[in-house]
Amino acid sequence: MSGVHRPGADLRTPDTVEAGRPPSPLTAVPERLSGRVARGVVMASQANIPQVRLPTKMAHCVFRTDDIAAVRDWWCTVLGAQVVHENEFICFISYDDEHHRMAFVNRGQPGRYESRKGTLEHIAYTMGTFGDLMDHYERLRADGILPVRTINHGPTTSMYYADPDGNGVEFQVENFATMAECIEFMNGPVFAQNPIGVLFDADVLLERFRRGDPLAELVQQGSAPAA
Template identity: 35%
Template sequence: MTANRNRFRPINRPVFHHTTFATLKLDEMVEFYEKVAGLESVFHGDSGAWLTNDAANHRIALLALPGLIAPEDKGHATGLHHTAFEYDDFDAWVDNYERLATEGIEPFMSLDHGMTMSMYYQDPEGNGVEIQVDNFGDWSRSKEYMWASQDFSDNPIGEFFDPEKVAAERADGLDHEEIHRRAMAGSYRPEVVPDVHLPELW
């Protein structure tokens, strides 16, 4: 019998469950993720917290380990750049931006990637947090766009946009599809295009 040599990945694949961060700012991190992505503590103690915003027992774990030290040049170091959360409704996504803005929580950059419109925030430890909405409303279609589109191949980062301009256009009655089209055409480009590196907080 010939052995199957094409076992590059498991047939029965696990699904992604959670991300864990070591933190010097446990309570601030819990408060941030509650405000920005609606996560609530399943358990919040002195040495850690476990948070979820769906049926899972936790999606983010925060460990306040002894002996932790602050990172150096975190915004330009290798490692995790950001985690992402997705709204399935464009209006809810814009509403979330406006709610956070009233509390002084603003994204450090916003990009229309083609398959998603995404706003990037920064947690108290300097980790990126993406809040996105799928432009197709269908993962199979957005996946096909990434796989087959010449536009995505030519420009996988996408186009920067000013979220205030997007919110204003939504208030004027434009829908998701038209705002996405205009964003990709550069109509909402900010006056100062931000750096895609994480801003250095430490």
């Protein structure tokens, strides 16, 4: 599919950079950090586990709500944001060149949201490259931290985790080379029919990545079907 990442270099080594993207910060975790992160760094160096890859930015947050229109209008006014895509289930808004900075999901929609308490669905961090996301998954897996949900949304390949209180956090990488192509997809028929995306098996996706399958294939929905 046109518009997806084109691997211009070997993305599977720590020092390479995806075309058009800044390099991802690599370990250099400050000494002041302690606990699981610091221990993870030690584990990485001692057990040849992939090095710590840090997010390049905080991308968005998602709230659950009983009144999408009310919170949409409030946040659009407060942030000067505009609606990027909206349906009865979810609304995406943005105030800059990110495809969405916030989203609001209908708490009453049958499914995974209705039984969860609180209004925060998740916050999201963007990783610099697809390889960074894979390294991040592998490192956390080695530390016994597994995602609760892995979805290719179309715009992003995303892995969701839950902290000990159940707060959601998404680590994502962009699937499209440009934001214009991403927005075009979000306004197209595929996204209109399925704005959530397709589940994937993270272990299968990691295995495909490690063996060198083309990145343009890996970012496609259905590249690593969930069992």
